[in-house]
Amino acid sequence: MVVSTLALWPWQQAVLPDALRALTSPAALLHGATGQGQLNLAFQLAKAWLCEGHPEPGGMFDDSPAEPELRPACGQCPACHLVDTGYHPDLMVVVPDNVVPRVGWPHLEEALDKADKGEGRKRKLSPEIKVDAIREVVSFSQSTVSRGRAKVVLIHPADRMNTVSANTLLKTLEEPPGQVRFILSCGPLDDVMPTVRSRCQAWQMPSAPAQAVAPWLAEHVEGLSAADASALLAAAGGSPEGALELMAMGWSAALWKSLPGDLKAGRVGAWGQWPLPLLLSTLQKLAHDMAREAVGAPALYFPQAALPQGAGLPQVTAWGQELRKAMRHAEHPFNAALKAESLLFQARRALAKA
Structure with a gap:
């Protein structure tokens, strides 16, 4: 399943007008739960600000004294077409290199290919937004509006x-020149540097309602039942993007349900081949649910019946603390296979008395 980053998801249709009304600052920061x-x-939002098919707030195309309310993009004008194709x-648009493949904008992919050819090799896709990209942003913001x-x-x-990238942007972000508008988006607001947050108008995007996301997933993914969609959405912590990523990796509700029992029995299989951040995140979810089960609370990520029973809270808490320490170094370039083997052994030991 390919889900476009150009289009709103159904449950976002009612959110966009609220965001357009609320975000009036030249520098806006859209945040919410991850994924x-x-x-x-x-x-x-960017498309609406550039759309030429409706009056511009401020009366540019309207003789009435009242400012027209900014509406979602019309989708039909030349500006909307240019935005959709990625060449307005x-x-x-600035994203880390490792996000480019899932965005689907031709000019970003072309820039990545050009950089690879310039270096004569295929580069490792960086998870960071580097200072060179932000310098281009500053230069772009100082040029004349084209349309x-x-x-x-x-x-x-x-x-x-x-830190270097953020510091390079601060002055431009604080005083955007001319008709320039910034829209920054992220997960939790606390993840963004305070110096950046303080220069933006922050607006929290509502989380997607599970009762809307699960049927949508089931409708668009061949062979996926509503029950399985709900299970995978729970596995992703309620994140639609997370659920899509799990399905793209071949996960199923049955696979997720079997994971605790397989780990306890030492049946590793595909788990040992997962990227370390994903493996650690999964083990943290299991430890979290087992801690909740130990105090009589319902599980959040796994089906209740799939959790190993009888684990003591101190034992599970200690395991969770070890996982949190390991997560701090999840991106460290150590031997991933050995680290994964160590984590899975640790998990089996933690589950042994359950």
């Missing part, structure tokens, strides 16, 4: 800017 489609909504001269509406810079995820 809720922030990039989709940020893109549609007044729109700049007369505005210039828009979209940066996602904003928390991926390193």
